[in-house]
Amino acid sequence: MISLIVASLVIFACIEVIPGDPASFMLGINAQPDTVAALREELGLNASLSVRYLSWVTGMLSGDFGTSYTYRTPVAEIIAERLWLSLPLALIALGLTVFIAFPIGILAATKRGSWTDMSVMGATQLGIAVPNFWFAMLMVLLFAINLRWFSAGGFPGWDNPFAALKALTLPSIALALPQASILARVMRSALLDTLSEDYIRTCRAKGLTRRQALWRHALRNAMIPVLTIIGLQFSFLLAGAIIIENVFYLPGLGRLVFQAISQRDLIMVESVVFLLVFAVIIVNFAVDLAYAWVDPRLRARV
């Protein structure tokens, strides 16, 4: 809660530093001084800093993010529309990350030191080093331009869910690849740590097979570091979507922010950034709750 308040102050302060008066920027250089003054009045720019900050925050609390300087429509509406692209994109990418990383990490940990382990870990080194937007471009070259399996960009809207999912396939793979590589490595080392614990030896001694010991005991205990990383990764995915949306010309939050920045649409920038930070803080809180779910010992402390 406190971090939210401080975050909102920081964002507000940052935005106020942007040079240029939004009112004169919107009206162009030929505007009459009195029209500019009228617009400043209308936008509430004449009020003192503290009043503007308070009205911004109280507005957000009631779901009113204000009116966009350039679009002349409520910011909340525009953001909600764009969120319908960015949020599913980040969630699909997160799902893919987990879906790829878990089996790979488990495989590498159980076959530790083998050729499988070495080649898989080598592949994850590459996956971490690849810039995701470049990987996205290569996928466009192969799957969209050469094989023509996917379109190279754009988004058809959710009216046709299949087409929409298809448009998000390549972007989410590009987003997921580096994160999956990181997560697979974390999974592997966390599993290796737990597999060398005494209680795993006890499990084996009481007659469980390696597989049973792994699935019933080791995996669950290895989840704490894995969950921490997944929580962090969600914020990377949300922010990373900003870059990837540019590769695929997807009308999401990322493109919105860039347009808003170039148009000096302060309210829009403030709101999107705050929303993303808010999402990150919420996700971190959810991760804390998940710890308690995974590890009963932590329940008393939460």
Next chain:
Amino acid sequence: MRNLIVGLTLTAIFVLAALVSFLWTPYDVTVLEIANKLKPPTFSHWFGTDHFGRDIFSMIMVGARTSIAVAVVAVGIGMGLGVPLGLAAAARKGSFLDEVIMRGNDLIFAFPSLLIAILITAIFGPSAVNAIIAIGIFNIPVFARLTRGAAMSLWTHDYILAARVAGKGATRISVEHILPNVANLLIVQGTIQFSLGILAEAALSYVGLGAQPPTPSWGRMLADAQTLIALAPHVALFPGFAILFTVLGLNLAGDGIRDLLDPKLRVQR
């Protein structure tokens, strides 16, 4: 050991390319030869030419300067501010100062790194300097946390007590006894942040918030290549490989140094 050698070799190649580019490049990257544009790789142009007829091999050499400079300075900012903050927080553990430093760290962590970078470059305008500041700011909490964590466990050691008995103050102990003992960790983390910095710089230049034309940068070469990828794939391939191998080299070097400095971890692998 093999990791370290491969990693250091890859890193050395790119550092060398950046250094040599100050003295010599195969072609002048400021000269545009439109007649020669989008040539595929040949013997005279190893990596082909771009849409202005510039030699891509030369541009990658010059681009290495930007990437390396941005990443080095960003790591410098992170270490220069983060390490003293971490040392101070550990020396006054549980104090108001510690609390403020750590909550400040949490706050920066709550902003996704890329978002900070975009916010900063949006406010102060896109340039290589602002990209450096943006990436550097995110490095501060990374180093502050690492230093604080490591320093806190060192403070319980007997030799620190001995130093206190000898009359040394918290600042002197931090600098003379704590810092040398966390240096190994810092070097390893430094290599990792270095590679992340190169990736971040590439991403920022790609969306047009990094180094501005005419300074060649790997990220912007890729942005330029995006619309040409169907016509001339080589324009997109080589800058990407440059980023990939530099980052890979740094990561391998980081792993290698860690194994070298901490034999316990080596056995575990």
